Amino acid sequence: MKNIYLIGVGLIGGSFAIDIKKNNPETVIYGIDANEDHLDEALAIGIIQEKAVLDDIEKADLVIVSIPVDATVKLLPTILDKISDTGLVVDAGSTKEAICKAVEHHPKRRNYLACHPIAGTENSGPTAAISGLYVGKTNIICEVEKTTFKLQEKALKLFTEIGMRIRYMDAVSHDKHIAYVSHLSHISAFMLGKTVIDKERNERDIFDMAGSGFRSTVRLAKSSPAMWTPIFEQNKENVIETLEEYISNLQHFKKLMEQDNFSEIFNEMENTNYIKQILNGIN
Numbered sequence: 001m002k003n004i005y006l007i008g009v010g011l012i013g014g015s016f017a018i019d020i021k022k023n024n025p026e027t028v029i030y031g032i033d034a035n036e037d038h039l040d041e042a043l044a045i046g047i048i049q050e051k052a053v054l055d056d057i058e059k060a061d062l063v064i065v066s067i068p069v070d071a072t073v074k075l076l077p078t079i080l081d082k083i084s085d086t087g088l089v090v091d092a093g094s095t096k097e098a099i100c101k102a103v104e105h106h107p108k109r110r111n112y113l114a115c116h117p118i119a120g121t122e123n124s125g126p127t128a129a130i131s132g133l134y135v136g137k138t139n140i141i142c143e144v145e146k147t148t149f150k151l152q153e154k155a156l157k158l159f160t161e162i163g164m165r166i167r168y169m170d171a172v173s174h175d176k177h178i179a180y181v182s183h184l185s186h187i188s189a190f191m192l193g194k195t196v197i198d199k200e201r202n203e204r205d206i207f208d209m210a211g212s213g214f215r216s217t218v219r220l221a222k223s224s225p226a227m228w229t230p231i232f233e234q235n236k237e238n239v240i241e242t243l244e245e246y247i248s249n250l251q252h253f254k255k256l257m258e259q260d261n262f263s264e265i266f267n268e269m270e271n272t273n274y275i276k277q278i279l280n281g282i283n
């Protein structure tokens, strides 16, 4: 993989670039981004070695697409139009069904591998990129059988070299499960943040009284609306289902409070403590 093109030089693409370059110093990383300031930053901090434009990707051995999912749906067919017969295109989108659909009949579909690295932070842009972001993290690969075997192998080598685990899934299941585990968490954090901002009008009180509990629970409310709005739009049906479940649990909790049923509240919390085993057990 000599020539790697990043489409989107932010946290996700940038973190891939840093560790791939570390493992393969001879690789040249080119950057393409709608945001000129981001391109300049990425160049200045060494995430990319050169700026490029879309027409250049005919020279790419690998293209990593990490831009908002609405932009991915629009741009992926054009990227595949331009990729060479031996070039590999991977994306990092948080939704998979709409993205896979956008290229399902493309003549170069076999050059594309649908990926979702389950890694990130609430920060964005090239300066948020970090080495080691992907170590021990899972990369969900969808519709793997639609990608040329040789290119699957190349991608696998690349991802495992930077410490990732691979899990295969179909795109529909991916979107259903990720709505619960990732998308709902973001809505919950955004609306928790909103509730506190709306009701606690004194910013000094929020600052002084926000311990690590509030800070860690609301962390995701610092995430980029430009990234998350199209995710919610593309995964609307699944996200609404998760919201219905969540709202019903919140209402249940409220009802138990109104009924002074604190023994049941205790039970609900004790049962939910099981999340600790689930999250520790798998790691």
Ligand SMILES: O=C(O)C(=O)C[C@]1(C(=O)O)C=C[C@@H](O)C=C1
Binding pocket: 093, 094, 117, 118, 119, 120, 121, 122, 123, 181, 182, 183, 185, 220, 223
């Ligand atoms: O940890 C975070 O800050 C993230 O938002 C990472 C996170 C998530 O876990 O929900 C967010 C979106 C990506 O699609 C994958 C991972």
